[in-house]
Amino acid sequence: MKKIIVLAILILLAACGPREDTAVSTTPSTPHIQNISRAAAGTLYSTIDQLAANQPTGNQPAINLLIAANVIAWLGLLLFIWRTRRQLGVSRWAWQVAGGVLVMIVLATAVYLFTSLQNTPPTAPLESTTSLADRLAQAGAIPPLQLSAAANTEVELGRALFWDPILSGNKDIACVTCHHPNEGTGDGLPLPIGTGGQGLGPTRVLLPTARQILVPRNATPIYNLGLDGMDVLFWDGRVSVTPDGQFNSPANDDTPHNLANAIAVQAMFPVTSRDEMRGHSGDNDIFGERNSLGTIQDHQFTLMWEGLMADVLAVPAYQELFQAAYPSVPLDELTFAHAANALAAYQMDTFTFLDSPWDRYLQGDETALSPEALAGAELFYGEAGCASCHSGSLLSDMQFHNIGVPQIGPGKGNEAPLDFGRARETSSDSDLFAFRTPPLRNVAITGPWMHNGAYNSLEVVIRHHLNPQEAVANYDFGQLSPLVLAEDSGDTAVHTAALNAPSFGMPTRELTNAEIAALIAFLESLTSPTVLDLSHTIPDSVPSGLPVGGAIN
Structure with missing residues (x-):
């Protein structure tokens, strides 16, 4: 029995001692026993090493599980030898030695598991091996298809209608x-100033005699x-196109059937x-004449369009x-749908550009982006998660999301001062405060941003996406114009309503200042150089003889 105890102690020392990849010093009397121990436990050590390499420091449940599995496995082997010792012809002395060895191995490996896993340093997260090309493919980020241009006459x-206040x-x-x-x-404003205003862009104001309120949503x-x-x-x-090519619109059945596309609708x-x-109703036009369009009921779309065409x-x-544009249509058969088709043709032809650095990159020019913009693209399509909504060739999924934008301004419809967004069309709680994902080409020059122009810098927009709750809590009302502030509710419950709706569920994310700067560099790479000077598109006059662009001077 003394020999068994000595053997057990030596085996325990061997099993708990340094492994073969560490320099060791053994006494001449123990090498054979160490070899036996390591031969029995070598495979187990290898398995443990692999498991330990993947376990974070202090993962006690995993340690306990491995120890329990080790004990059960060795005790099972011990029980098997005990039950088959006579068939195997094992002597009593040999059985005692084997039993002692196995018991010591159980103890030794349990100690080894505990100390090895406890002391394993945390493994650094693996670097993503997904390339930008792979991420672009996953997000459907391909060069967009430009539709065929309309006839020059259309x-x-x-162009004439777009610039003419006759409409x-x-x-x-x-x-x-x-x-x-x-x-x-x-228009450079958070919320537009429609009829009754004067001036252009941020300098536009409401005239003292105007009965007009602000348009409740940002001009897209x-x-x-x-x-x-x-x-x-x-x-x-x-306004949208159904899968079978039909149009959804506020006019429902009054929507003309000869509209060319959704832009015309x-x-x-x-x-x-x-x-x-x-x-x-009761307005007078710039000539002092009664505004006949203002007297028409809001649901009488056909009457409005007929009045305009007259x-x-x-x-x-x-x-x-x-x-010239529609030579096969007699004058008395022309409708406002023809005017809308022409307006769509002009906008689609005049303001579509695919020469931004990002578009050149998608077309194969790998030198088109700066290193910082390229790093921003990696974030946009990777860790920052922007492409979960801003996907596809248009940088938009054309879906609706509640991202918790503060509810500022007058609100819209019967729910004012709130704006229920998509839910106004669907009457679904899941669409409360949800708005269309905006396409992002030229986004850097189209502020203020969000459906109500709540933010006036791209950095603040990004920070809102990272942590909407914090952004709304710290919202700077000083950035709003006196007109917007005058029509704002001033009610915190209104400002935070989108965050508390069942449709809100944005996760928070963390980015460094350098990463935010890289994202901004990427967003700036979406700007076409052509859009920076479009003065050549401004006509000298319009057919009606009215001021070009309306009361903008």
């Missing part, structure tokens, strides 16, 4: 007033409407909005332009 008609009830505002090429095809830029897939429009998506509606272009076709120069 584009010219659209407004008070004859004081044109489409371009809120979508000016010198203002990033927007009109860049790249000529790209395939631009078929969900307005912040709430109230969209062009049918700003002229019907009291806040934007139509005006109100004004337009009363101008001889427009008769010529329409006949």
Whole structure:
């Protein structure tokens, strides 16, 4: 028995001592026993090493599990030898030696497991081996398809209509007033000033006699409407194309059937909005005449469009332009749908550009991006998670998301001062405060950003995406104009409503200042150099003889 105890102690020392990859010093009397121990436990050590390399420091449940598995395995082997000792012809002395060895191995490996896993340093996370090309493929980031251009005559008609305030009830505002090429095809304001205003861009103001309130949503830029897939429009998506090619619109069954595309459908509606272009009952136009469009009921879309076409076709120069654009259509059969098709043709032709550094990169020019912009692209399509929504060739999934934007401004509709966003169209709680993911080409020059212009810098926009709760809690109301502040509720419950809706579920993320700067560099690489000077698109005059662009001077 004494021999067994001695053997057990020596085996325990051998099993718990340094392993073969460490320099050891053994006495002449123990090498044979050490060899036996290591032969029995060598495979186990190798397995333990692999497991330990993947375990974080102090992972006690994993340690306990491995120790229990080790004990059960060795005791099972011991029980097997005990039950088969006579069949195996094992003598009593040999059985005692074997039993002692196995017991010591159980103890030794348990000690080894505990100390090895406890002392294993945490393994650094593996670097992602996914290349930017792979990530782009996963996000569907391919060069977009530009649709075929319309006939020049249709584009010219659209240009005249786009710049002419004849399409407004008070004859004081044109489409371009809120979508000016010198203002990033927007107006540079958080919320637009529609009819009743004067001036252009951030200098635009409401006239003292105006009864107008602010348009409740930010003027979306009109860049790249000529790209395939631009078929969900307005912040709430109230204009869209169905899978079978039909159009959804606020006019429902009154939507004309001869509209060319979703851009044309969209062009049918700003002229019907009291806040934007139509005006109100009792308004007088710039000539002192009664605004006849303002007296029409809000649901009578066909009457509004007929009234507009009567004004337009009363101008001889427009008769010529329409006949040139649509030579097979008699004048008395022209409708506002033809005007909308021309407006769409002009916007799609004039403001679609695919010459940004990012577009050149997608087209194969690997030198198009700066190192910082390239690092930003890696973040955008990787760790930052931007491409989960800003995906595809348009940098938008054309879906609707509640990202917790602070509810500032007058709000929209019956729920004012709130703006329910997509839920106004679907009546679904899952769409509360959800707005369309905006396409991002030229985003760096189209601020203020968000559906209500809540943020005036890209850095703040990014920080909001990283932690919406913190961004809303620290929102700087000093960045808002006096007009917006005057129409804001001032109610914290309103400002934070989107964060508390069932539709909100954005995770928080962390990025360093350098990573945020890289993301901004990438977003700036989406800017076409051509858009920086579009002064050549401004006409000298419009067919009606009214001021070009409306009351913008």
